[in-house]
Amino acid sequence: MHLSRPRRSPWRELVLVASLLAWGICQASGQISIISSLGIEGYEALLELQNVPEGVQEYSWHRGASDSADSMIVSYQPPSQAWQPGPMYSSRENVTVKGHLVIKDSLLNDTGSYTVRVDLGNETQRATGWLEIHEWEDDPGISANTTSVVEYRDPMVVFCHTNVTDATRIQWYVNALNVSSNEQMTISPDRKTLILHQLSRYDFMIRCGIENVLGFPQKSDIIFPKVFYGPDSVLLRTKPSNFSSVLAAEVGSAVQLDCTSTSSPGPTYRWIHNGSFLSSAASLNFPSLTWEQMGRYRCIVENPVAGLSFYRNVRIQRPRWTIPEIRTGFYLSGSLVVFFIGMTVLGGVYLCGVLIYFLI
Known part of the structure; x- marks a missing residue:
């Protein structure tokens, strides 16, 4: 403590x-x-x-x-x-x-x-x-049951050490803001104990204070909690870049895989290739890709303190070439079709005229 x-x-x-x-x-x-x-x-x-x-x-x-x-x-x-x-x-x-x-x-x-x-x-x-x-009232002291917690999981209890018995003169400050009991925290009736039910990575300072008999504030030292979080925002970047879980690359080409995330403390990495452990580095670099290096890759990011892990997958394979369609037979363009239709109509009209002439 x-x-x-x-x-x-x-x-x-x-x-x-x-x-x-x-x-x-x-x-x-x-x-x-x-x-x-x-x-x-x-x-x-x-x-x-x-x-x-x-x-x-x-x-x-x-x-x-x-x-x-x-x-x-x-x-x-x-x-x-x-x-x-x-x-x-x-x-x-x-x-x-x-x-x-x-x-x-x-x-x-x-x-x-x-x-x-x-x-x-x-x-x-x-x-x-x-x-x-x-008498002069000394500045209050401050202590806590712990200063290291996991984000949104571990509670933290903070104590204000003062001889002041008037609870209205004792104040609590989180991130320099004067706070009171709410869903995230509870202050004891004598205001000498603050229970933080959950902390986030943005809770960076805690202190208490008293108001002396002249109305001036006197504040304690500051406790800076260490909040562990992540990994989150896990990203998998490739060179050449891909927009899906498949990376098309030829044998002999240069390929790079980068796995990044936000975490405190810094995360550990594990690369799995076709079901087998490959590396614990954050990046993989293949200057000249071989047939053996094709296949499924999984990047696993872990925070051992927070007990959390995430992963991303990518597959490296050869590009799929498409064979262009070859058309056979006789084709007419649209303009020729219109021309032939027009000529057919005019020919029919002409034949009808001839038949009528002979009949008359």
Whole structure:
């Protein structure tokens, strides 16, 4: 059984902004609010403000649901670009010019509620939001009970190795297409097992994938099944060419017989001449045909893995010469026949006229 080890996604080398799944905790109309978000451990997390009015003099971020001095993380004053760390500051937090809180290299214990106090000079607004940090989910692994099958005959069972328990987050891909259960395949209720009832030579790649908490796809390695097929499209070509199962050739002439087919793995060949084994080559070549080489030939093409075989027959014999028909006797052409008929009619008319004359 082939089992690929789960590997780290290349996304770990990139900066991922964890503010994709959001719900705002809006207070009154026109009030500031925080877009609460989900994040991945080790990535940059963002708590974004919305409905921020003009003329903000200070942003003050706090850990928890209150804006007390003991819970302050950091404060930022836009005009002077001055910022002040608080008791909850861990050196990973920063405030952008728009007042958003950025947490670098987020940790699981960064999960919780956060409160922002916005000083507008003539008033102060507050909002509380939620940040949830999840562990990174490794890419799924994949294995199969076999990777070699015979076309349209052998089933194949493929397993997706993941800790994801939500079946809706597990996907299967055959030839890069997202698939579901149908007549050709069945997916288990937990979606961790794919049963391919039959495969064709055109099924060249299989993989599974999961959707992480941020909605990004993470895919396994690819299994490339080896599908054995054939032989099919068995052709028998001859030189000189023939259009039937009989090849007319004279003794001493050059004759070539070629047997070809489509098969995986490559097929084996057997030539039978007049009921006896002759050769295991794909082609027969007779530079100067002899009497002994005349007769019946059969090319047998076999795929030992698939257990299939086909054959084609041809007969080599001398050409049959036809003797031209020699006609004897007296023949008249069509024009002469018409002439003689006309003369006979005119002669009859003349004789009738003469007889009438004498009678009168």
